[in-house]
Amino acid sequence: MNRSRGPRDMDPEDMDPEDIDSPEAGAGCLELCSLHVRLGGRAILAGIDLVVAPHEFVALVGPSGCGKTTLLGTVAGFVRPEHGEVRYGGRAVVGAGPERAMVFQDDAVFPWMRVRTNVAYGLKVRGVPRHERARLVDEALDLVGLRSSAGLWPRQLSGGMRKRVDIARALAVDPPVLLMDEPYGALDMMTKQRLQTEFEEIFERSRMTVLFVTHDLEEAVYLSDRVVVLAPRPGRVAETLEIPLPRPRPAEVKLTPEFQDLRRRLGRLVEAAEAAADVRGAA
Amino acid sequence: MTAPTRPVAATTSVATTVTAPPSALTGTAPAAPAAPATTTARAGASRPAGAGPGSRRRSWLRPSARRLARRALLRALVPTLLVAAWCAASYGGLVREIYLPTPTAMWSAFVDMRDALPGALVTSVGMTLTGYGLGLALGVGMGLAFAYSQLLRDLLGGVLDFIRPTPVFALIPLFLLWFGIGRGPQIALIAMGTSVVLSVTTLDAVRNVSPTHIRAAATLGATRRTIYRTVVLPSIFPHLLGAVRFSAAAAWGLDVAAELIGSQNGLGYLMMTRQQYIDTAGVLVVVVIYGLLATVLDRVIVLVERPLTAWTTREQPSATETAFRAG
Ligand SMILES: Nc1ncnc2c1ncn2[C@@H]1O[C@H](COP(=O)(O)OP(=O)(O)OP(=O)(O)O)[C@@H](O)[C@H]1O
Numbered sequence: 069m070n071r072s073r074g075p076r077d078m079d080p081e082d083m084d085p086e087d088i089d090s091p092e093a094g095a096g097c098l099e100l101c102s103l104h105v106r107l108g109g110r111a112i113l114a115g116i117d118l119v120v121a122p123h124e125f126v127a128l129v130g131p132s133g134c135g136k137t138t139l140l141g142t143v144a145g146f147v148r149p150e151h152g153e154v155r156y157g158g159r160a161v162v163g164a165g166p167e168r169a170m171v172f173q174d175d176a177v178f179p180w181m182r183v184r185t186n187v188a189y190g191l192k193v194r195g196v197p198r199h200e201r202a203r204l205v206d207e208a209l210d211l212v213g214l215r216s217s218a219g220l221w222p223r224q225l226s227g228g229m230r231k232r233v234d235i236a237r238a239l240a241v242d243p244p245v246l247l248m249d250e251p252y253g254a255l256d257m258m259t260k261q262r263l264q265t266e267f268e269e270i271f272e273r274s275r276m277t278v279l280f281v282t283h284d285l286e287e288a289v290y291l292s293d294r295v296v297v298l299a300p301r302p303g304r305v306a307e308t309l310e311i312p313l314p315r316p317r318p319a320e321v322k323l324t325p326e327f328q329d330l331r332r333r334l335g336r337l338v339e340a341a342e343a344a345a346d347v348r349g350a351a
Numbered sequence: 352m353t354a355p356t357r358p359v360a361a362t363t364s365v366a367t368t369v370t371a372p373p374s375a376l377t378g379t380a381p382a383a384p385a386a387p388a389t390t391t392a393r394a395g396a397s398r399p400a401g402a403g404p405g406s407r408r409r410s411w412l413r414p415s416a417r418r419l420a421r422r423a424l425l426r427a428l429v430p431t432l433l434v435a436a437w438c439a440a441s442y443g444g445l446v447r448e449i450y451l452p453t454p455t456a457m458w459s460a461f462v463d464m465r466d467a468l469p470g471a472l473v474t475s476v477g478m479t480l481t482g483y484g485l486g487l488a489l490g491v492g493m494g495l496a497f498a499y500s501q502l503l504r505d506l507l508g509g510v511l512d513f514i515r516p517t518p519v520f521a522l523i524p525l526f527l528l529w530f531g532i533g534r535g536p537q538i539a540l541i542a543m544g545t546s547v548v549l550s551v552t553t554l555d556a557v558r559n560v561s562p563t564h565i566r567a568a569a570t571l572g573a574t575r576r577t578i579y580r581t582v583v584l585p586s587i588f589p590h591l592l593g594a595v596r597f598s599a600a601a602a603w604g605l606d607v608a609a610e611l612i613g614s615q616n617g618l619g620y621l622m623m624t625r626q627q628y629i630d631t632a633g634v635l636v637v638v639v640i641y642g643l644l645a646t647v648l649d650r651v652i653v654l655v656e657r658p659l660t661a662w663t664t665r666e667q668p669s670a671t672e673t674a675f676r677a678g
């Protein structure tokens with residue numbers, strides 16, 4: 069059982085050691101192989117094939133209810149596919165693993181911990197020493213602009229602030245794969261844009277592979293290397309749009325004609341996917 | 352809500368506000384917040400015509416102090432009436448002594464029992480607390496273990512589903528038969544009776560822990576055991592409080608029952624001997640003592656629990672109150 073896996077204690081019952089990689093294998097590929105998911109007797113995802121290269125940023129867009137959250141849940145290991153599998157670094161994913169952190173669409177901040185303790189949670193369970201932990205937590209809090217709220221209880225925060233705690237908590241552990249489910253949905257324009265720019269920088273500095281669900285097409289184009297458009301009922305990949313904008317991408321990129329062009333093309337693809345789905349739904 | 356408590360009304364009609372009789376103020380007064388009251392005072396002062404001696408009269412007590420005094424009065428009202436009714440009924444001879452003894456009779460019964468009381472008290476309190484402590488550990492432990500292990504649920508779930516709804520009091524004669532009279536069986540009985548509610552509530556509370564919280568912990572690298580310690584335990588805490596308090600009260604009841612039926616000492620036993628002498632006053636004294644003990648234990652539980660659930664909003668009951676008042 070003790071296969072030299074760092075300071076963390078792993079529960080053999082819960083996590084298959086096979087699917088937990090040492091940090092150096094974190095540079096692995098994330099592969100979704102012909103993923104079929106059925107929930108409550110309905111096909112939610114039907115044959116998703118997607119390969120996310122190491123250190124690639126993929127945005128997922130699509131109409132509400134098309135299965136974006138389900139897709140992330142399957143990658144995270146909460147949802148078991150009917151057919152197909154999720155592979156990471158060449159190995160099939162079974163259950164949740166610390167190499168795949170997730171920012172949830174709904175409120176996942178622990179209400180019984182103060183902001184600072186929440187952000188420190190992942191580091192603590194990974195056995196990061198106290199002073200190191202304090203430094204990383206401060207960094208993460210600064211990133212989301214919550215340093216001054218570190219001592220508050222979550223109930224004393226606004227919804228957007230809680231979301232930022234959630235983001236900081238996931239970023240603090242610097243995961244090889246980061247799954248984000250509409251993380252900026254609840255934020256105001258100003259905060260959202262600031263966090264987008266900062267997240268873009270973080271992404272470049274890190275080795276992270278990111279799968280990012282959003283409704284905001286501009287955000288998708290700005291942040292990602294590739295946008296995957298999903299079609300609903302059942303969820304499947306309708307289109308893929310490469311975003312060849314060079315990095316680093318300062319916020320001004322959004323004003324360039326290239327950006328605007330990509331944004332318009334993405335808009336048309338999403339509309340086409342929805343229209344096709346409506347036709348299928350009506351038929 | 353009437354005009355006197357409204358700052359707007361106060362500034363426009365200072366005279367009405369100020370000269371309203373104190374009784375009317377206390378009668379209606381859904382606790383005027385401190386701020387509006389000072390606004391009233393200032394508005395009164397700034398208006399030369401309205402600033403009569405009456406405006407002074409109103410501030411003989413700070414509003415907050417007045418509110419507290421009013422609440423204290425209200426709280427004392429019903430107990431006072433009850434005691435008065437008791438005195439009237441018993442001294443006045445409306446009810447016979449063996450049904451309702453006079454306060455004097457109770458006092459002398461208390462004095463009569465003063466030799467037996469300390470020992471009985473120590474016995475009963477000791478057994479109840481021991482049994483309750485065991486029941487608490489057993490109940491919460493069982494609930495957690497059941498929630499954790501499917502194997503355990505499969506293995507013991509059926510048996511416990513049968514045992515759980517069985518009234519514990521019905522087991523007293525059996526316990527006596529099997530284990531005889533003594534501390535052990537009595538403590539076991541209390542432990543069993545209290546653990547039942549606690550295990551069911553714990554299992555239920557664990558089932559209601561937010562899946563998002565568990566998933567978040569898992570993606571951050573927590574193992575199943577760590578998730579149990581850091582997510583499940585803290586989330587169920589506030590939901591257990593009701594059962595913890597309820598079973599504390601039940602523990603006293605079980606103690607009484609066990610002692611009434613099969614013990615040779617303790618408060619319940621003392622109560623039974625008093626009853627055999629048709630000494631109603633003595634019985635009542637023991638009842639009052641049980642009541643006091645149960646109240647004290649309940650207060651202690653609440654005090655111990657408070658810092659553990661500081662993160663919930665429950666610490667500010669005024670939030671709901673103000674919401675109602677605003678409406
Ligand atoms: N546990 C479940 N049981 C049955 N059906 C489910 C379950 N979870 C999700 N679904 C269904 O799966 C579909 C996709 O849900 P999902 O949450 O993945 O959508 P989404 O794309 O994330 O939508 P949104 O953009 O609104 O968040 C929905 O139609 C939903 O009704």
Ligand SMILES: [Mg+2]
Binds near residue numbers: 249
């Ligand atoms: Mg969703």
